[in-house]
Amino acid sequence: MAPWRLPVSFLVLIAWPSGLQAQHVRLERCEPAVIQSGVPTEVRLHGGGLEGVVLWTSFPAEIERIAEGEPLFRISTDHLGPGALRVHSDNGVSNLVYLRVRDGEESLVASLGKTKASEAQEIEVPIKVEGSSQNLGAHFFRFGARKGELVTLRAEARGSDFDGVLTVRTESGRRLAQADDSQIDGLNPRIDFAAPEKGSYIVELMDSEYRGGKGYQLWLEEPQQNGDTAAGLVEPPLNPG
Incomplete structure (x- = not known):
């Protein structure tokens, strides 16, 4: 054997350790991408190698890790304007x-990706939720309302071709309202909902083609008082026939 030729098995042994290296730490995006000054906001990070990372911000902020097993943090800051996030770990x-x-009254949170109605994410009105659609499934949220309380629910794509289907159900799963488009928002689903009784209601949001990873924005807010909204109010019967 020529002295410069190495057995294939030896070459494999030389290259093998590189395959054992930890996954490179990288960020793809954060959800939500806009947070509110002065209001603690849950932020979910997406990327790779995010196990056990520490979050850094380019602006003064208090940072709290919400879940040890996933890259979910709560950020509190009085900063206003653009900023940046970075994470680091031993890797x-x-x-x-x-x-x-930004400054404002609207609460902004990240979707926790709850895929079961029984484990729906608790939210309060008014709120804006940012997330990415579930592959072959839906995300579920729970909100409370008084009898007769009016709530506008709407969803839009967020940097994607998300085509949403929005559904409101009772806690028992009975469908009260559903929309996959609206006269007001064009191709975006919208429901102007009047709570039939005091209690909790389940919001179900999914892509019409069951595609995953499509960015979305979901709003629950008090309806604007105008003729179009009043005409579109959904008042589901308590005992439908």
Whole structure:
């Protein structure tokens, strides 16, 4: 055997350790990408190698890890304007992803990706939720309302071709309202809902083609008082025939 030729098995042994290296730490995006100044906001990170990472912000902020097993944090800041996030761990330092801190009254949270109605994410009106659609499934949210309370629910794509289907159900699963488009918002689903009784209601949001990873925005808010909204109010019967 020529002295410069190495057995294939030896070459494999030389290359093998690189395959054992930890996954490179990287960020793809954060949800939501806009947070509110002065209001603690849950932010979910997406990317790779995010196990056990520490979150860094380019602006003064208080950071709390919400879940040990997933990259979900709560950020509190008085900063206003653009900013950036980065994470680091023993496996390295990530790239930057950008977000904006704004002033306003609207609460903004990240979808927790709850795929069962029994485990629906608790939210309060008014609120804006940012997330990515579930593959072959839906995300579920729960909100409370007084009898006769009016709530507008609407969903839009967020940097994607998400085509939403929005459904409101009772806690027992009975469908009260559903929309996959609206006269007001064009191709975006919208429901102007009047709670038939005091209690909790389940919101189900999914892509019409059951595609996963499609960015969405979901709003629950008090309806604007105008003729179009009043005409479109959904008042489901308590005992439908």
